[in-house]
Amino acid sequence: MDDRQLLVLFSDVKEGNRQAFSFLYEHTWRRVYDLALAKTRDEAEAKDILQEIYIRLWDKREQLIIQTNLEAYLYRMTKHEIIRRMETSLSVAKKTDIYRLAIDQLSHSLDSSLEAKELRLKWQDEIAKLPEKQRDIYKLHYEQDYSIREIAQEMGVAEQTVKNQLVTANRKIRMVMEASLLFYVLTLYN
Known part of the structure; x- marks a missing residue:
């Protein structure tokens, strides 16, 4: 299918024609997928990107x-x-990594400090609050240095699932730890 035909098809898609969208997808998905796969070298990630591109194309x-x-x-x-x-x-x-390093440095330099211990406990408490699967993935990755691929194999899930779980866990922990670190720094210098 040439460029002109694709543009005609896209004009039907713009009007909400789902059949035209399916036809457009069938004629263009392979190049999008191949590019994503070539750049990421990860089939699951390439499929996620493919899906995201066509969802965004439809939505916009x-x-x-x-x-x-x-x-x-x-x-x-x-x-x-x-x-x-x-x-x-x-x-x-x-x-x-920055938060982990900050906590480790605070713990080493202020080992007897109550604040540093409280900060570490807060971090461990936030990890414990994560949903079980997310917590297991987080611990395997950050405490046992498993790679994403190793975690996926160990847990029988897709690598993208592992990545998504890590991003979500890090976001949850980061929100709480940012506030705790800020409070600690403010009390340290006052």
Whole structure:
């Protein structure tokens, strides 16, 4: 199917034609998937990206103005989604490492300090509050240094599920720990 035919099909999609959307998907999904797979080297992640791209295409169909090349537009969407996911993943991992390092440093330098002990207990308490599956994944990854792939194999789940659980767990813990660390720093310097 050439660019002109895809644009005609997309104009039907813009009007809410689900059959046209299915037809469009069937003619374009492979390139989106191949790009996502080539960049992520992870089938589950590539499938998630593929799904996200077409959900977003459907949800924003009325606002989109594509005048020349639909496949190039899908390519750009895919590229941006891959970058967004990488940034999110790195950001969450970096923040978690910073909090763990801060807690470890506080514990080592102020081992007898009540505040440092309370901070560590708070962190452990927040881990204990996580849902069981999420807690198990978190502990395997951060306390036993399992890779995402190893956790997925151990628990019989997709690697993307492990990643999602880690992101969610880190977000929950980070929210509480940011407040606790801020309080600790403020009391330390007052």
